[in-house]
Amino acid sequence: MSSAAFALQQAIFSKLANDAATTSALGGPRIYDDVPARAEFPFMTFGQSTERDWSTGTEKGYEHVITLHVWSRAPGRKEAQAVIAAARDALHDQDLPLEGHRLVNLRHEFSEARRDTDGETFHGITRFRAVTEPN
Numbered sequence: 001m002s003s004a005a006f007a008l009q010q011a012i013f014s015k016l017a018n019d020a021a022t023t024s025a026l027g028g029p030r031i032y033d034d035v036p037a038r039a040e041f042p043f044m045t046f047g048q049s050t051e052r053d054w055s056t057g058t059e060k061g062y063e064h065v066i067t068l069h070v071w072s073r074a075p076g077r078k079e080a081q082a083v084i085a086a087a088r089d090a091l092h093d094q095d096l097p098l099e100g101h102r103l104v105n106l107r108h109e110f111s112e113a114r115r116d117t118d119g120e121t122f123h124g125i126t127r128f129r130a131v132t133e134p135n
Helices: 004-017 020-026 078-091
Strands: 043-053 062-072 101-115 122-134
Touching: 004 020, 004 043, 004 062, 004 078, 004 101, 004 122, 020 043, 020 078, 062 078, 078 101, 078 122
Parallel strands: none
Antiparallel strands: 043 062, 062 122, 101 122
């Protein structure tokens, strides 16, 4: 059985890569775990993720925190915020199929957009919390 964290990442990737609003905001399915050299802007990356034991006295379970990053070189925050909004709409409260696990819930926790230290890139951050159980 695959880990719950990896199954969740696969499901999130699939949902975002097949979501018309997200791919439109990105200009294509530019969603990466490992960014290719010279990737075209804007793009989204998987950031830090954590998995914690969320078991009860009788049932196993896991709590996940998943961070997605958006990178934009468009003037202002508008493009980064559009990508974040599309991803939030695609994922918040959705029931995604997970290999070997069941998604109990998936909720948007927060988002922000800020200018990166290079002075020309806008960096969007959005975080989700999920709970999973093994099948």
